[in-house]
Amino acid sequence: MRKLFVSVAGAALSLAATSAMAQEDCGKVSMAEMNWASAGAIANIDKFILENGYGCTVELVPGDTMPTFTSMNEKAEPDIAPELWINAVREPLDRAVAEGELIIGGEVLNEGGVEGFWVPTSIAEEHNIYTVEDALARPDLFPGAEDESKGAWFTCPTGWNCRITTGNQFRAFDAEEKGFTLVDPGSAAGLDGSLARANERGQGWLGYYWAPTAILGKYDMTLLDIGAPHDKEEWDTCTVIEDCPDPKPNAWVKSEVFTVVTDDFANKAGVAMDYVKGRTWDNRTAGKVLAWMSENQATNEDGAYYFLENYEDVWSKWVPDDVAEKVKAAL
Numbered sequence: 001m002r003k004l005f006v007s008v009a010g011a012a013l014s015l016a017a018t019s020a021m022a023q024e025d026c027g028k029v030s031m032a033e034m035n036w037a038s039a040g041a042i043a044n045i046d047k048f049i050l051e052n053g054y055g056c057t058v059e060l061v062p063g064d065t066m067p068t069f070t071s072m073n074e075k076a077e078p079d080i081a082p083e084l085w086i087n088a089v090r091e092p093l094d095r096a097v098a099e100g101e102l103i104i105g106g107e108v109l110n111e112g113g114v115e116g117f118w119v120p121t122s123i124a125e126e127h128n129i130y131t132v133e134d135a136l137a138r139p140d141l142f143p144g145a146e147d148e149s150k151g152a153w154f155t156c157p158t159g160w161n162c163r164i165t166t167g168n169q170f171r172a173f174d175a176e177e178k179g180f181t182l183v184d185p186g187s188a189a190g191l192d193g194s195l196a197r198a199n200e201r202g203q204g205w206l207g208y209y210w211a212p213t214a215i216l217g218k219y220d221m222t223l224l225d226i227g228a229p230h231d232k233e234e235w236d237t238c239t240v241i242e243d244c245p246d247p248k249p250n251a252w253v254k255s256e257v258f259t260v261v262t263d264d265f266a267n268k269a270g271v272a273m274d275y276v277k278g279r280t281w282d283n284r285t286a287g288k289v290l291a292w293m294s295e296n297q298a299t300n301e302d303g304a305y306y307f308l309e310n311y312e313d314v315w316s317k318w319v320p321d322d323v324a325e326k327v328k329a330a331l
Helices: 002-026 037-054 065-075 086-098 121-127 132-136 161-172 188-201 214-218 232-239 263-268 272-278 283-295 300-310 312-318 321-330
Strands: 028-034 057-063 080-085 102-104 114-120 151-154 180-183 207-211 221-223 257-262
Touching: 028 037, 028 065, 037 057, 037 080, 037 272, 037 283, 037 300, 037 312, 037 321, 065 080, 065 086, 065 257, 080 086, 086 102, 086 257, 102 263, 114 121, 114 132, 121 221, 151 188, 151 207, 161 180, 161 207, 161 232, 188 207, 188 214, 207 214, 214 283, 257 263, 257 272, 283 300, 300 312, 312 321
Parallel strands: 028 057, 028 080, 151 180
Antiparallel strands: 080 257, 102 257, 114 207, 114 221
């Protein structure tokens, strides 16, 4: 009996030592805090969970898509890019993965980055408007043009690439002939203001926007079906070219957004790598967190605490029960 006790105790000590070693192995981790809101928030969420749930020591470093990717690829630092929009670095990333230098983790935005034309969901549901053509058939529902007999289709401010694509799509759909005017909002604030004003007044709004963003987290908007697939050749030779003579309707390609880590991190992180592979959220949840941050002038760290305190049903699915308990205890 005494031998059995000693054996069981030894096994328990061994398991405890293994668990402690796994946490210690995670060690110091450098993580890019990208300079846009969704990426800044998820970096701080990761920091809190990795430190309090997995025993890592996380240092956040400033980041942006190309500089961060280049540094990870050439210098193996930082260890983690929590939100990398990989369409912009597809070819060199594929090479780095093939060579074993970088590893693609989970799809952090499981719907991807989304661009297109939106209308308020209340208008979509009331009037059965779910495609661009549906909207164009009802210019009376979309006020905002100087000529009140016309519907307003809001484009992007001067200098934004989406101004060109939106202008070409406007012509591709013959929107002017269908009673619409392309409206320049003047600035990012003007674009946001027009969308917010329409929603606050219960009016229609039709225009370009993207997700996840704070304003689409605050207002319930429906993305319209363009009625055509993404045609890359058409996109490259016409859709993104100023005043293309014969544009055609063309859907935006989904922006794939993944976590990318260095091989060094994957080798030392232990079970923390499972978290990096499995952690994901949808655009609506991300948008609601961004909306709270915007309304409260909150920092990325504030946004992380807000999410962890109010969306346990989301993040608790990312981690085992014992890790979830450690995270909750640290809040």
